[in-house]
Amino acid sequence: MDFAMDEKYEEHRKKVRDFAKKEFTEKIAEDCDTGEKYPEELRRKAFEAGLMDFTDPWKILITIEELCSVDESLGVAVTTPYFGAEVLMLFGSDYLKEKYLTPVNTGKAIMGLAVTEPGGGSDVAGIKTRATLEGDHYVLNGSKMFITNGSIANHFVLLARTSDEEKKHHGLSCFVVESTFEGFKANKLKGKMGVRATDTAELQLNNVKVPKENLIGEPGKGFYYIMTFFNISRIYVAAQGLGVAKGALNLSMSVAKNMGESYVSQESVQFEISEMATRFEAARLLTYKAASFLFNFNPNPTLTSMAKFYAAETAVFCTERSVEITGMNGVFGQLERFLRDAKILEIWEGTSEVEKLIIARNLIKEGGVS
Ligand SMILES: Cc1cc2nc3c(=O)[nH]c(=O)nc-3n(C[C@H](O)[C@H](O)[C@H](O)COP(=O)(O)OP(=O)(O)OC[C@H]3O[C@@H](n4cnc5c(N)ncnc54)[C@H](O)[C@@H]3O)c2cc1C
CATH class of the missing domain: 2.40.110.10 (Butyryl-CoA Dehydrogenase, subunit A, domain 2)
Known part of the structure; x- marks a missing residue:
């Protein structure tokens, strides 16, 4: 078992991260949030930068994770023009x-x-x-x-x-x-x-x-087609959750550090950081495991639902705790937005309750975990 990702994926991760840091400016994020505006210009830039490579689902997963780690709302907006493809x-x-897929795949x-x-x-x-x-x-x-x-x-x-x-x-x-x-x-x-x-x-x-x-x-056959789709898209929602959890955790750590050495060395703050980071790593392992089954044409709906449910919950957990450890600094700006944005992850593509029903029904049928 090798947990290291191929070099080409680390390069892709860096490329996406650099794109998001440069293009997802706080001004655009704030304008689109307060004005409820779709970022059409960013969509075009993301398309031209080739961030959504449909020949490689791992690259799509990484793109979603990295964009959402900077801003979930913008990240989702520029990666969903293909929703349902x-x-x-x-x-x-x-x-x-x-007639309908080619224009989407060519950004038109x-x-x-x-x-x-x-x-x-x-x-x-x-x-x-x-x-x-x-x-x-x-x-x-x-x-x-x-x-x-x-x-x-x-x-x-x-x-x-x-x-x-x-x-x-x-x-x-x-x-x-x-x-x-x-x-x-x-x-x-x-x-x-x-x-x-x-x-x-x-x-x-x-x-x-x-x-x-x-x-x-x-x-x-429509119901079957939609369920097949959800078994793919839930992996990408889990990736949104990973991005949000990571983004909120890292941002809150840097805000907490700026609040002073004595603040960040408090035990209560350190407990929160440890718990957020541990849950994030667990969510990422689960998501990547479910993704590896799916991307190798052997989907495992139980793992997929677990990944979606747990990564969404982790995103909500990390955004809440991030605001908590940064106090007044977290109530405004990026962390506050992360917290509001995270909640949808527990709702779309199957609520957490629905994911849990799928998990339990499958496990009961299969006689438990292997
Ligand atoms: C911003 C946003 C974007 C969306 N985008 C899309 C989209 O592009 N396409 C699309 O088709 N939909 C979309 N949705 C809809 C989304 O998928 C649904 O909101 C979601 O499936 C839940 O459905 P509902 O809101 O009708 O809640 P309901 O299904 O009415 O559920 C209400 C509550 O009851 C619980 N519940 C329901 N059934 C059970 C059960 N059997 N056992 C236990 N608890 C249960 C749910 O977990 C939930 O807590 C979007 C929603 C939002 C908010």
Whole structure:
């Protein structure tokens, strides 16, 4: 077992870190946070710098971790124009890949993934948006809630109900829906607690005509495609958590040091630093282990859910403790933003409760841990 990463990955880590330190200025971070502005200019710069290398998932993981260690909100904003791309990559026809994936991979378009509805996000099988086949197209009606890139994306991978099966999840299908299709409307949601540089919207679909060829894969397989996607994307959310935990810990240590030698040598402060650093290392081991299974085409959903749940919790823990040990200095600026931004990690791509249910159900089936 070798825990050292290949030299090429350390070089990539340094490249991303240098990019974030130079480009994620405090002014941009603050402006996007207070003004709830999407950093389009940064997105273009990050794309041009080649930070998201889809030929190597380890590089993507490292990119997300390092960008989020400087600012989670900006880090997520510039790494999610591709959100949902894996569904198209794995299950889309050549036609769909060429039409919808190529522009995203070349930085010309932004996409999103629309699953959650106003009635709830955890119960994916319970979604109500309906797609009815009429001749050479489907007609979509319904609404989606809390959709990242909702008001800026060119198109979405969208989950809708195509039939009423006894097992609800058997009646779902995925479609590509363009934001310019007639009857499609996005309402930007404002006032989020954190990740305010990311765009979030409610989507309304009112008799939206979607060409038949925009059905992804087979009808009735949508639930399976989305779960496959979550087993990939949860690794990247865990990477967001690692970045946030590391960023908050390192920043709070430097703030505490500046508060004086006598302050940082207090036992209570040192206990907090030790606990944050230990949890961070544990979260990173778990995330990299789950990632190595996935990236070697042998996904382990139990480990993936553990990594997502634990890295998210670690991010929240470290941001809270960072504010605590820096007192008044932590209540303003970067640490305060880290704390607000971290909470979403326990919610999106499956709440911590949902991850724990997956872990327990799998372990009960498998008879425990190996
Ligand atoms: C900023 C932001 C961006 C988002 N981006 C996207 C996006 O791009 N695409 C998308 O599709 N969705 C997106 N979401 C939605 C997100 O995935 C959902 O918020 C999440 O899945 C939880 O769903 P919910 O908020 O409807 O909560 P609910 O599912 O209603 O859950 C409420 C609470 O009940 C708990 N709970 C639910 N079911 C169970 C159960 N069976 N057992 C125990 N506890 C349970 C949950 O853990 C939670 O604490 C985003 C959300 C936010 C806030």
